[in-house]
Amino acid sequence: MGFPGTWMTESESVVYRVVPKCACSTIGQIMFYSDHGTFFDGDIHDAKGGMHKWALEDSHQPIIDNVRDHKSYAFTCVRNPYTRILSSFFDKICGIQRNGKRYRGNLVPMLIQKYGIEVGGDDGKQEFDQIQSFRRFLLFARDTIRWRRPMDPDIHWSAMSGHVSTFIVNGGAYDKIVWTEQFNEGMQGVLDNIETPHSIDLAQIPRFNESEGHGPKRAHPVEEYFDDLSMHLVYEIYKRDFQLFKYDFENPGNKMPIGEIDLDEVHAKLGD
Template sequence: MGFPGTWMTESESVVYRVVPKCACSTIGQILYYSDHGRYFDGDIHDAKDGLHKWAMDESQPLIEANVSAHRSFAFTCVRNPYTRILSSFFDKICGIQRNGKRYRGNLVPMLVQKYGVEVGDPENGFEFDQIKSFRRFLLFARDTIRWRRPMEPDIHWSAMSGHISTFIVNGGRYDHIFWTEKFNEGMQQVLDRIETPVAVEIDKVPRFNESEGHGPKRAHPVEDYFDDLAMHLTYEIYKRDFQLFRYDFENPANKMPVGEIDLDEVHAKLGE
């Protein structure tokens, strides 16, 4: 199994477990900059050098040796499940991807046909009933996660605890988990505890949001998308995420965590 979704700087200063839709583009660029003194020109997910990634065969033995021996500081980053699933919907389902096409080819047409989801298009300014469509997408996301139909769950809406657990189950240990909602503070805590070839000033780091600008803007406050049933579905999908990472299930309007993350609890619950 190894360590899927794991990135490591070439200097081996730090190890990062990627969690989709949790500032991963910005974090990847910070790691790249901390070795090379410049940002990668393009989407960091496309970088084939300058950063070790588990997806690249030549990086695997280096990552495996480092993580198994816990030679470097290891961290990851999480996000409120309500805003994360909303972001997945607007980016992956409604948005046009970097290649100019819809995400995963026939996925959106299938959602339109089987779940009655509308996504709008650039020609009409993405005009559609966002709340109704999102709630139908949420039903689809639940079906993929609970029953793995009509397809396997996608990495962008599968639970954060699932991504994070593979690192633990295969022998890794996290030194820090922080919240996207307190990004600068959390990333600074990582930088304070590692030695990097190039110093990073967190306040000067641009935000690398690769999904920005190719789809509709969210037209309503977060809480408007989640009626009682939508909240129930979200909790069914992300119960562990709410509990382990201390997010407020009762109030979708509150994106901030309501307690501290207990690393020992995370390792105990996700290492089973």
């Protein structure tokens, strides 16, 4: 199985398990800068060099050797499940992607046909009932996760605990889990524990939000997208995420964590 979604600096100063929709573009650029003193020119997900990534064949052995022996500080980053699934909807379903096309080809036409979703027209810019369409998308996301139909779940809306667990199950251990909502504070905690060829001043780091501008702007507060049924579906899909990463299930309008993450609990519950 190895370590899918794992990135490591070439200097092996730090190891990071990517969780989609959780500041991964910014984290990747920070790691790249910490080794090279410059940011990667483009989307860090497209980088084929300058950093070890599990997706690159030549990086497999260095990552395995490092992670299995816990040679470097290892971390990941998580986000409130309510805002994460909303972000996935606006970016991946309503938005036009970097290549100028819809995400995953025929996915959006299938959603329009089978689930009655609207996405704001061909360019994602037209008015539509965001709340109704999002709730229908939520049914689809639940179907993919619960029954793997009409397709397997996508990495952008599958549970964070699933991404986080592969690292543990295959022999890794985390030193820190950062909350997206307290990013600077959490990332500073990572930087304080590692030595990098180039120093990082987080206050000077731009936010690399590669999904921004892909889709329509959210027209309502977060909590208005989630009625009682939607909250039930979200809990069915993301129960472990709420519990392990200490987010507030009862109040979709509160994106902030409500407790401290217990790393021992995370390793115990996601390691089997």
